[in-house]
Amino acid sequence: xxxxxxxxxxxxxxxxxxxxxxxxxxxxxxxxxxxxxxxxxxxxxxxxxxxxxxxxxxxxxxxxxxxxxxxxxxxxxxxxxxxxxxxxxxxxxxxxxxxxxxxxxxxxxxxxxxxxxxxxxxxxxxxxxxxxxxxxxxxxxxxxxxxxxxxxxxxxxxxxxxxxxxxxxxxx
Numbered sequence: 001x002x003x004x005x006x007x008x009x010x011x012x013x014x015x016x017x018x019x020x021x022x023x024x025x026x027x028x029x030x031x032x033x034x035x036x037x038x039x040x041x042x043x044x045x046x047x048x049x050x051x052x053x054x055x056x057x058x059x060x061x062x063x064x065x066x067x068x069x070x071x072x073x074x075x076x077x078x079x080x081x082x083x084x085x086x087x088x089x090x091x092x093x094x095x096x097x098x099x100x101x102x103x104x105x106x107x108x109x110x111x112x113x114x115x116x117x118x119x120x121x122x123x124x125x126x127x128x129x130x131x132x133x134x135x136x137x138x139x140x141x142x143x144x145x146x147x148x149x150x151x152x153x154x155x156x157x158x159x160x161x162x163x164x165x166x167x168x169x170x171x172x
Contacts, residue, residue, distance in 0.1 A: 001031030010067035013110030092128035
């Protein structure tokens, strides 16, 4: 069975990728999901002047946990076998590194219409991951427009409808 990595930043788009991962688990297409939030190091900015390195790491961890919270709730509600991790560094490099470290068979990423356009021209975060990953990368677009409300966790069938897919696969 497959293990997939789902990068999560707390956005609606990334949560639709998490919902699709839950759907794939329920359909027995995936055995395990690795949730990953990547934080850029705070010591590269002004915060390093005011905080110690240990305080900066604590802030990064708290921001990562906050971004992962709703994704974890979705997978918990769906009974998915998963682990959550917080990475530190460049986003695309961290995603590819975590996929390799966790022996993932694929990466499932949420996208917007704009980022899907960027991928076609080789740009954007998804494009960077596609170029660097040696495993398939699947892009998931949101089922809902930006003004539509997000389904609430715990409501029946909120996590099981498969979203629309735009599938782009990296060379491997």
